[in-house]
Amino acid sequence: MLHDNTRYCGPGVKKMFWAAFNYDRHTGLVPMNSDPMAPRSGITARIYRDVLAEHLPTIADENSIFMQDRAGIHCSILIRNFLLELGITRMIWPPYSPDLNPIENLWSVLKQLIYEQYPKLEHADDTVETLERLIAAAIEV
Template sequence: MQVDFMVQKTAGTGRLVLIEGKMNAAKYTEILEENLLQSALDLRLGRRFTLQHDNDPKHTAKRTKEWLQRKSVHVLEWPSQSPDLNPIEHLWKEVKMAVYRRSPSNLTELARI
């Protein structure tokens, strides 16, 4: 089982979502639907925010693009094949190391950490 985390990052930390299994465009848009706009409200951003994601296939899928367009979400343009430009990757390394040091033994502990 693959476990990934997704955080909508804007002027603070948005909701943290535990994802079990593989992420695809359907799951990604479901997570956006349930969390993105509420995170913006929680952070008092209203509709004045820009979503940053890379060119992963689930991010560029027709389904995702249509959802973002319907919701009028501004998306930061991202050059193809540029993972080294993504500043969040450096943060993920720090998060992974901090979690590793805590040594969770199951998903419940991982989610709590």
């Protein structure tokens, strides 16, 4: 199973999404809203845990190995304990190895498609609707 990180959609536009898939199931694209009270107004481990709590059970089972990079929130005690409570095994992730995470290819393709089709995209709030349209179009192809 795989998941993601921040994507830039146009010059200066930034929005974080999460998604995961395994051999026969996948989640939808989940927008992650930053915490304005957090340092640097970013995504916190608590926000990430809430996303995992809602979506991970739909695709994970006791045989799943959860794959995520070494971002600070992914390695937090809160997340490690949460995954232990769910009985989900974490893949030990070597440093500096985004090539091991196949979903990184998806983020790159989505980013390029959005920038090509919406070069004037200026607001992060616009990215959710834009991504939904692009994904729907890709499914039709």
